[in-house]
Amino acid sequence: MIEILNRTELARAKDTGALVAHILQTLKGRSAVGTNLLDIDRWAKAMIVEAGAQSCYVDYAPSFGRGPFGHYICTAVNDAVLHGMPHDYALADGDLLTLDLAVSQGGIAADSAISFLVGTSRPAESVAMIDTTERALAAGIAAAGPGARIGDLSHAIGSVLSAAGYPINTEFGGHGIGSTMHQDPHIANTGRPGRGYRLRPGLLLALEPWVMADTDELVTDADGWTLRSATGSRTAHSEHTIAITDDGAEILTLPKQA
Structure with a gap:
């Protein structure tokens, strides 16, 4: 299913996106050395x-x-x-944490993810990986607009990831979003330009480049949900929900500037 939202629905989408951005930034600010993942889950529940x-x-x-x-x-x-399932784990200095949040408000969903380092340690490889996913996300958004095709976005994202030397997994990627969290079209994190669904004003998309340092293979935890790199290498994931407008794309999950 592909939904095209009307102006009233787009206004509600903006409100949902602002809420998701606010919750993620609040949780990032609370995520310190010693913070338990289950506490993050409880805080998210309370704010929602x-x-x-x-x-x-x-x-x-x-x-x-x-x-x-x-x-x-x-x-x-x-x-x-x-799909990292919260569990009894206390964050350590230098941990690379990804928070991924999807919320529905007023009948419209928004989805966003941020990756960041906990504490004061800043391993250069981790910093570079986070930066790459953020740059790939920005490139995908820049390629979005009325008349563009899904392949244009995938190509823009994949070009940044490939140039940085990261293998790209295409099992999971971006997606349409609206009255439900996951909709068509699927947006792979690499692809050929000029192919796929043509974007229209009123379409919501969640773009989400993610990488693993040295592999494109995933393994699943015993919890049946959490996906990890097959080699145990570090990973990063960045995501925004965007709305296609008459002249481009608007980011709905962008944090407010302080």
Whole structure:
């Protein structure tokens, strides 16, 4: 299913996107050495409930997971990259943490992910990996607009990731979003320009470049959800929800400037 939102729905999408951005930035600020992943999940739940919104994850049970997910946020540490299930783990200095959050408010969902380092340690390889996913995300957004094709976005994202030397997995990528979290079209993190669905104003997309340092192969934890690099290498993941407008694309999950 591909949805095209009207102006009223787009206004609600902006509100949802702002909420997702606010929660992620708040959780990032609270994520320190010693913070437990289960505390992050509890904080996410409290903010979602307080806002009168709904989690897209708690009852989520797709074919690729051992559902329902049962938590309010994905917390992926170091070699974990996608669908990280919160568990009893205290963050350590230098951990690379990814927070991935999808929330529905007013009947419209928004989805975003951020990767960052905990504490004061700044391993150069981890910093470079995070920066690469952020640059790839920016490139994908820059390629989006009315008349562009999905392949244009995939090519823009993949060009940045490949230039930095990272293998690219195409099992999981970006997606359409709207009244539900995951919709068509699928947006692979590499592809050929000029191919695929042609973008139209009112379309919402969640773009999410992610990489693993030295492999494109994933393995699944015993929890049935958490996806890790097959080699144990570090990973990073950046995501925004965007709306296609009459003259380009608007980022709905961009944090407010202080």
